[in-house]
Amino acid sequence: MKSNLNRRNEIFEGVLPALGTKEFAEFTEKFENNYNNNPELKEVIRKSKEKVTRSLEAQYLSSCDFITEKTLRFFLLEFNNRAWQYGLRSMPIMFNIMEAFFNYRKPEIYFELIEDENYLISYYDFIDFITSKNFNENIKLIDDNLSSDIIYNFNIGKDLYEIMFKTDTNDEFIVAGISIIRRNHEVTVLVITGKKEVEKLAIKKEELVAHTSNPNKVEMFNQFNESIKETDIEYEYIDEEKKYIKVVVACRIDLNTMTIDARYVAEETNLMFNIVTDEIDGFLNENAEFSTENHRELYQNNQASVMSRMN
Numbered sequence: 001m002k003s004n005l006n007r008r009n010e011i012f013e014g015v016l017p018a019l020g021t022k023e024f025a026e027f028t029e030k031f032e033n034n035y036n037n038n039p040e041l042k043e044v045i046r047k048s049k050e051k052v053t054r055s056l057e058a059q060y061l062s063s064c065d066f067i068t069e070k071t072l073r074f075f076l077l078e079f080n081n082r083a084w085q086y087g088l089r090s091m092p093i094m095f096n097i098m099e100a101f102f103n104y105r106k107p108e109i110y111f112e113l114i115e116d117e118n119y120l121i122s123y124y125d126f127i128d129f130i131t132s133k134n135f136n137e138n139i140k141l142i143d144d145n146l147s148s149d150i151i152y153n154f155n156i157g158k159d160l161y162e163i164m165f166k167t168d169t170n171d172e173f174i175v176a177g178i179s180i181i182r183r184n185h186e187v188t189v190l191v192i193t194g195k196k197e198v199e200k201l202a203i204k205k206e207e208l209v210a211h212t213s214n215p216n217k218v219e220m221f222n223q224f225n226e227s228i229k230e231t232d233i234e235y236e237y238i239d240e241e242k243k244y245i246k247v248v249v250a251c252r253i254d255l256n257t258m259t260i261d262a263r264y265v266a267e268e269t270n271l272m273f274n275i276v277t278d279e280i281d282g283f284l285n286e287n288a289e290f291s292t293e294n295h296r297e298l299y300q301n302n303q304a305s306v307m308s309r310m311n
């Protein structure tokens with residue numbers, strides 16, 4: 001089994017039943033009775049919360065303020081907030097690929113950012129190197145230079161406009177940072193890009209009403225629907241001039257087959273990510289079936305869309 005599936009299986013092993021089910025109510029009642037009548041359990045939980053709080057504060061504050069670090073720490077807070085407030089069943093679709101950058105501490109129930117190293121690079125020199133005659137693309141390059149379970153953050157710095165490139169759909173992009181992690185025989189690459197804004201964001205709020213069949217996400221979606229009534233949706237930008245909207249691009253590479261197993265493209269706004277992906281997992285239910293026919297159509301459309309955006 002692929003290492004990302006192994007990790008996810010371990011994370012969700014023994015997960016609480018879905019909110020609103022009979023099994024969830026029975027577990028909650030049993031736990032509350034045990035908690036109220038067990039001072040030792042209360043003390044264990046208190047110490048655990050204290051440990052987790054200090055750990056997350058240390059991780060969040062141990063940053064050089066690079067865009068790669070800030071992006072990873074955004075997901076650090078997002079995953080933990082969801083796990084604590086709504087349960088592990090509420091994880092967003094980006095969790096399926098971004099989990100590679102985190103370890104899950106099951107006794108304390110929290111996600112911990114894996115150790116990271118930061119580098120400032122010249123993107124121009126990097127492109128010049130990988131396109132030169134001296135560059136040989138092979139597995140040995142990865143084996144020799146990427147240690148497992150360490151995040152390598154490569155930040156471009158201030159020269160964001162030094163190199164620009166276009167996709168097949170004629171969208172113009174710049175690159176601000178790249179985070180890479182190897183987990184066993186898989187490499188996950190996170191590229192923080194900027195997409196040139198050719199026109200102002202125009203989304204009708206009535207088209208953004210969120211619905212879900214996941215009971216653990218109902219409250220969260222209701223809060224989102226209330227937020228869009230009062231808050232304008234705006235892009236996040238990666239440059240001071242606000243010409244390039246922030247787009248997070250992620251892919252997972254299988255080193256055994258040297259194939260890309262999953263791709264995600266996520267445009268970031270102040271309230272949400274606009275995500276397309278060709279990975280099927282997020283569209284399936286617990287029985288590995290499409291939840292609805294709409295999910296099947298959405299997945300098929302996503303496959304075509306993600307290919308056009310990444311070429």
